Amino acid sequence: MSHHAAPSPVGRRIAVVLFNLGGPDDQATVKPFLFNLFNDPAIIGLPGLFRTPLANLISSRREASAQANYALMGTDYNGGSPLLPETRKQTDALDARLAEALPGDTVRSFIAMRYWHPLTEEAATDVAAFAPDEIVVLPLYPQFSTTTTRSSLRAWNKAYRGPGRSRVVCCYPQADGWVEAQAQLIRKGLAEIGDHPVRVLFSAHGIPEKLVTKDGDPYQEQVEATVAAVAVRAGLKDHALCYQSRVGPLKWLGPSTPEAIDQAAEDKVGVLIVPIAFVSEHIETLVELDQEYAELAEEKGVHPYVRVPAVGTAEPFIATLSDAVVDALGRDGIRPYGPGCQGRWKACPCQNPRMAA
Numbered sequence: 001m002s003h004h005a006a007p008s009p010v011g012r013r014i015a016v017v018l019f020n021l022g023g024p025d026d027q028a029t030v031k032p033f034l035f036n037l038f039n040d041p042a043i044i045g046l047p048g049l050f051r052t053p054l055a056n057l058i059s060s061r062r063e064a065s066a067q068a069n070y071a072l073m074g075t076d077y078n079g080g081s082p083l084l085p086e087t088r089k090q091t092d093a094l095d096a097r098l099a100e101a102l103p104g105d106t107v108r109s110f111i112a113m114r115y116w117h118p119l120t121e122e123a124a125t126d127v128a129a130f131a132p133d134e135i136v137v138l139p140l141y142p143q144f145s146t147t148t149t150r151s152s153l154r155a156w157n158k159a160y161r162g163p164g165r166s167r168v169v170c171c172y173p174q175a176d177g178w179v180e181a182q183a184q185l186i187r188k189g190l191a192e193i194g195d196h197p198v199r200v201l202f203s204a205h206g207i208p209e210k211l212v213t214k215d216g217d218p219y220q221e222q223v224e225a226t227v228a229a230v231a232v233r234a235g236l237k238d239h240a241l242c243y244q245s246r247v248g249p250l251k252w253l254g255p256s257t258p259e260a261i262d263q264a265a266e267d268k269v270g271v272l273i274v275p276i277a278f279v280s281e282h283i284e285t286l287v288e289l290d291q292e293y294a295e296l297a298e299e300k301g302v303h304p305y306v307r308v309p310a311v312g313t314a315e316p317f318i319a320t321l322s323d324a325v326v327d328a329l330g331r332d333g334i335r336p337y338g339p340g341c342q343g344r345w346k347a348c349p350c351q352n353p354r355m356a357a
């Protein structure tokens with residue numbers, strides 16, 4: 001780890017651009033947020049002529065139930081998403097760490113959300129005004145997917161018209177601090193549970209299966225790589241991977257998280273559930289995992305059902321983000337951070353230019 005680099009004599013201006021999905025600010029912005037999501041060709045792969053009316057239809061149809069789900073997170077978030085405030089905590093921690101790691105440079109993080117404010121286009125304007133010498137693009141998605149990181153990368157490349165030399169971190173599925181942060185949280189969860197027989201259930205956000213089989217999306221491969229690394233680090237005996245948040249008519253990656261909970265019921269084990277593709281708390285952890293699936297587990301007699309928090313500002317995770325920035329400044333192009341894929345992930349953007357553009 002290289003977070004105590006020598007002071008830079010040049011005093012560079014460095015912009016770190018962090019990608020995430022974004023979430024509504026309040027109940028009124030749930031629908032336009034959903035519209036932006038479903039109008040993304042990375043989410044619905046149809047020409048705009050068909051996609052845009054469909055996005056209108058789906059966002060209207062889902063509005064009321066999505067609003068109700070956002071409201072379940074309580075009044076702290078105005079009936080909207082905690083994603084932006086949680087992401088700000090991470091950028092504050094990252095800026096503090098980078099100020100130490102790169103003394104003499106002026107480093108600033110910018111949040112670029114894909115579907116709600118601060119949108120990628122706004123971040124691009126802010127970064128241009130900062131007039132950086134160097135730009136490091138760093139997704140808050142450890143695993144690369146065409147639906148998340150590539151979609152944001154395309155939006156960023158289209159929007160950014162300012163100065164600076166750019167490097168892109170495509171992914172960091174096995175970065176040391178990321179894996180360590182997960183392992184620490186799991187050990188703590190297991191200690192709280194004590195002697196009950198329990199399965200560690202890694203739950204990742206799903207994607208349609210054909211993105212992997214037909215389009216070569218490396219997401220599944222990279223999620224599996226994270227799970228393998230964390231399972232070794234935490235010394236797990238009984239663990240499984242499943243996929244949550246299925247939407248729409250297509251076949252998604254499986255097994256689904258509800259199916260995995262059924263399996264735990266059959267096997268008469270409790271569940272320690274671990275969000276493995278999200279780095280902060282939001283509707284998919286606070287509502288789907290903590291409320292919907294907790295109820296399902298209760299119904300099925302899966303006990304205990306305990307959920308590990310997302311890594312958030314856990315020290316080893318912020319160290320990974322900071323080290324990834326320092327590492328990226330020392331090389332060119334688009335690369336993963338951490339134990340490199342060394343060609344193991346065929347579709348990794350560093351091997352496969354089609355994935356990166």
Ligand SMILES: C=CC1=C(C)c2cc3[nH]c(cc4nc(cc5[nH]c(cc1n2)c(C)c5CCC(=O)O)C(CCC(=O)O)=C4C)c(C)c3C=C
Pocket residue numbers: 021022023024037042043066081082083141145147148205206207208245247277278282283284
């Ligand atoms: C690894 C992260 C994510 C992947 C991959 C992803 C793919 C994906 N998502 C949808 C549809 C929805 N996602 C929604 C919310 C949401 N998704 C992610 C992350 C990934 N999505 C996050 C962090 C959030 C939370 C935002 C928040 O407000 O807190 C939603 C809206 C909420 C809901 O109604 O459940 C939808 C819809 C698809 C279709 C997809 C891949 C094709």
Ligand SMILES: [Fe+2]
Pocket residue numbers: 205245
């Ligand atoms: Fe999603």
Ligand SMILES: [Fe+2]
Pocket residue numbers: 336340341342343345348349350351
């Ligand atoms: Fe790679």
